[in-house]
Amino acid sequence: MDGKVIVITSGKGGVGKTTATACIGAALALENRQVAVVDMDIGLRNLDGGMGLENRIVFNVVDAAKGKCKIKQAAIKDRRIENLYLIPASQSDNKDALTPDIMVRLCKELRKEFDYVLLDCPAGIERGFENSVAPADEAVVVCTPEVSSVRDADRVIALLYARSITPRLIVNRIVPEMVENGDMLSHEDVVDVLSVELLGLVPLDNQVVISTNTGAPLVLQKDSEAGQSFRRIALRMEGQDIPIEIPQAQKSFWKKLGIIIGIGK
Amino acid sequence: MLNRWLKKLIGKSDSRGVAKKRLQFALVYDKLEVSDEVLIKLHQDIVDVISRYFEIDKESLKLDIRKSEGRSALIVNTPILSARRIYPSVKASA
Numbered sequence: 530m531d532g533k534v535i536v537i538t539s540g541k542g543g544v545g546k547t548t549a550t551a552c553i554g555a556a557l558a559l560e561n562r563q564v565a566v567v568d569m570d571i572g573l574r575n576l577d578g579g580m581g582l583e584n585r586i587v588f589n590v591v592d593a594a595k596g597k598c599k600i601k602q603a604a605i606k607d608r609r610i611e612n613l614y615l616i617p618a619s620q621s622d623n624k625d626a627l628t629p630d631i632m633v634r635l636c637k638e639l640r641k642e643f644d645y646v647l648l649d650c651p652a653g654i655e656r657g658f659e660n661s662v663a664p665a666d667e668a669v670v671v672c673t674p675e676v677s678s679v680r681d682a683d684r685v686i687a688l689l690y691a692r693s694i695t696p697r698l699i700v701n702r703i704v705p706e707m708v709e710n711g712d713m714l715s716h717e718d719v720v721d722v723l724s725v726e727l728l729g730l731v732p733l734d735n736q737v738v739i740s741t742n743t744g745a746p747l748v749l750q751k752d753s754e755a756g757q758s759f760r761r762i763a764l765r766m767e768g769q770d771i772p773i774e775i776p777q778a779q780k781s782f783w784k785k786l787g788i789i790i791g792i793g794k
Numbered sequence: 795m796l797n798r799w800l801k802k803l804i805g806k807s808d809s810r811g812v813a814k815k816r817l818q819f820a821l822v823y824d825k826l827e828v829s830d831e832v833l834i835k836l837h838q839d840i841v842d843v844i845s846r847y848f849e850i851d852k853e854s855l856k857l858d859i860r861k862s863e864g865r866s867a868l869i870v871n872t873p874i875l876s877a878r879r880i881y882p883s884v885k886a887s888a
Contacts, residue, residue, distance in 0.1 A: 676817050683821050711808030718814045722821065 532563070532640045535647050535766075536665035538689075538696075540681030542652030544673045545701040548737055548747070550649040551579045552756065553669075555748045556763030558613035562644040565604055567616040569661045570651035571627060574618035580607065581744020582615050591619035591626045593635055600635045601642060609746055614643070624656065629663030636664035645766075654688060662689065668696040669728060674703060674714035683723055697728035699762060704733050705778040716775065729762035731755050732776035826859070833857065840870055849875040 537550045547568075554566040567590060568576035577583040588603040593616075600616065607613035616639075619626075639646045648665060651657035662668070668689050672682035682698070689696045700716045707713035716730050734755035740747040747756035748763075754776070764771050780788070837857045844850055855872040 676813050676820070679817055680820050680824070684824065687825075708810070711810045714810055714813050714817075718810070718817075722814065722817050 532643045533645055533666050534636045534640065534664050535645065535667045535669060536650050536661045537647060537669045537671060538650035538658065538661065538685055539652065539671045539678070540654060540685040541672070541678045544671050544678050545731075545737075546652075546671050547576050547579050547649055548741065549669070549671050549699060549701065549731075549759065550576060550647050551746070552748050552759035553763050553766070554645070554647050555580075555607075555610050555613055555746045556760045557645050557647075557766065558607070558610045559748065559760070560763060560767060561612065562767075563612050563614075563642065564645045564647065565614045565616055565639055565643045566647045566649060567639075568618035568649050569627075569657055570649065571618045571624040571657065572620065573651070574620055576649050577605075577615060577617045578744065579741055580615055580746070581609075582607065582617075583744075586617045589617045589619040590635070591621075591623060594626050594631045600638045607746075609749070627656075627660045629659050632660045633664045654685065658685075658688075662692060662694070665694060668694045669699060670696045670725070671699045671701050672719065672723075673701050674708070674716070674719055676714075679714070679719055679722060686723060686725055695726070697726045698723060699729050699731060700727070701731045702733040703730055703776045705776045709778050727773055728765060729758055730773060730776055731758040731762075844872065846878070848877055851875060 537546055537553070539546050550566050554564045558564045566576060566580075568574050569590070570576075571591060574589075577586060582605050585605050587605075588598040590600070590603060592598050593600040593603045603616045604614040605617065607615065636646055636648075648661045650661035670682050670685055670689070672678045686696055698720065700719050703716065704713055708715045716727070720727050732754050734753055736750060736753035737747060737755050740750065740753070740756075747753050748760050750756050758774070758776075761771050761774070837855070840857065841850070841852050841855055844855075845852070850872050855870065858869045858871070860867050860869055
């Protein structure tokens with residue numbers, strides 16, 4: 530087996546990288562792929578909590594880098610989703626333990642065991658970014674429809690191009706009502722500014738907060754719009770030709786009535 | 795709903811359009827940012843090139859990047875003291 534290593538990055542923090550990594554990883558595993566998600570945020574690990582696996586950590590990626598264990602031993606098996614494994618970050622502050630070369634070596638091992646290795650990149654464009662990008666074959670950039678997030682995404686995209694990686698974009702936390710009212714950048718605006726291939730659109734969804742509260746996988750919730758968006762994103766990453774759905778505003782009763790009798794849109 | 799009508803009535807522009815324009819400007823400017831080190835090297839190179847053809851006051855040569863209307867211009871300003879009569883060949887300068 531020779532799996533793909535994909536980095537999930539954004540530049541700016543707090544735009545949903547970790548949620549995206551957990552969801553895409555789970556969604557790919559549901560498609561019967563062997564998936565490892567790796568938390569690259571050394572010292573500030575969070576992917577474990579997002580996946581509800583924080584109580585089961587034995588070894589972490591820094592242990593593997595130092596040779597205290599094999600990288601496969603650091604992988605925690607998800608109990609709810611078959612074929613999904615998490616390799617956690619360390620919580621102590623030895624962030625110099627990882628280097629791009631070490632990550633390339635560790636990922637070479639992981640490629641043999643997994644179809645997909647997803648690297649949850651830390652915010653910023655410093656060392657953690659370098660470590661996460663060095664072993665990657667592909668990149669997914671996550672941004673929200675805000676000026677600061679798009680600006681940082683542009684910077685990260687340029688850095689990825691400089692390393693001969695052509696990234697694909699996920700626009701996260703779209704509020705369709707605000708876009709409709711002209712109070713939020715639309716996905717067309719974002720794609721227009723960044724001129725990059727779109728991988729998917731994810732609406733703002735309260736279920737994300739609820740599922741991270743409990744650590745339950747979002748993609749297993751049929752009523753979660755964001756969860757279902759991530760499942761379609763995973764299918765696109767698998768190479769399936771699935772049209773990109775545009776998040777639609779929930780129409781109120783009076784609006785619906787207006788459409789029926791022919792006034793309003 | 796009422797908010798939207800009010801906005802239309804007082805002719806307030808939509809914040810989405812404003813955001814997009816700000817972004818486009820920010821990105822153009824971000825990409826134009828040149829480090830001091832690069833500017834110093836550029837300055838030296840320009841002085842060298844001009845000195846081949848003109849006698850110039852090396853100290854008073856001014857290099858400036860001006861941004862206006864979404865474009866930027868490199869402006870070099872130097873007083874010429876005199877023209878050189880014999881141009882050094884490319885070989886000699888290399």
